[in-house]
Amino acid sequence: MSELTLIIGNKNYSSWSLRPWLAMKQLGVEFQEICIPLYTPDAPAKISQYSPAGKVPILLHDQQTIWDSLAICEYLAETFPTLHWWPEDKSARATARAVSCEMHSGFQHLRQNMSMNCRAKYPGQGLTPEVQKDIDRITKIWQDARQNFGVGDNFLFGQFTIADAFFAPVVLRFITYDVQLDHISQDYAQTILALPALQEWIEAAKQETEVIPQYEKSSKKVGT
Missing domain, CATH: 3.40.30.10 (Glutaredoxin)
Structure with missing residues (x-):
């Protein structure tokens, strides 16, 4: 090939x-x-x-x-059909595709107010009421997937799938902006963060020298 x-x-x-x-x-x-x-x-x-x-x-x-x-x-x-891109179970696979598509096309308030920035820490910033609604929906997706399909491992649908890859940038956003999570969502976020591949990405991001001003905020916490 x-x-x-x-x-x-x-x-x-x-x-x-x-x-x-x-x-x-x-x-x-x-x-x-x-x-x-x-x-x-x-x-x-x-x-x-x-x-x-x-x-x-x-x-x-x-x-x-x-x-x-x-x-x-x-x-x-x-x-590469022999690799585990999607869950094997039909119902789990349909749900995994649905939440991946929802992530792919939705959550505009989160995207606009909490842009991904691996190098930065902006605790408390960007948390508008609309962003909180996005966060609540995302954590509900995580909770439901883990409770209904997350058997055998700590990912959304048991084993790692495309759905986990699609929510990985959200995990990084939640860390940057210090978003407070329920215990199921926090455990899931830690599972994603612990992936060696994601750690490789983060380390490479920290070595980059380019700065995109529109994705940078003041490190000062809102309201202080």
Whole structure:
């Protein structure tokens, strides 16, 4: 099989890039990566060399170009069908796909007010009432998945799946903004954070020197 190449953005900021990267790393799929720093003058031209959509992540394989993080993961699931991308049980698999799609298209208030920033600590910032509603929905997803399908391991559906990769950037956001969690959600967040692949991503993010101002906030806590 020919080599896979994943085009990603800054590891410190690019939550979309993290999702397929983590899924591939966790499931043992070998690939090359190309990192294009975002919001630089030449970033649009560099990204457009690989995809007309002009966004990362992008997967290159054979003559295929696949953009969009969910499309990439689904393509990989078809390309490597013996790996555990989705739960084996039909009901669990349907739920895993549904919550992954919900994460993929929803939670705009969380995205806008608590952007991913692996290097930073902003306790208490960004917690608007709308963001709290997003957090409540996310933790309910985690609780229901763990209680209904999380048998055999500490991930949402027992073993690691694409759904866990899709919620990994949320775990990093919750750490950055010091979001208080119930014990089920906290245990799940710690499970994701402990993944060696995610720790590898975080360490690489800390080594990056690029700064994207719109994703940086004052470290001063709101109200102090």
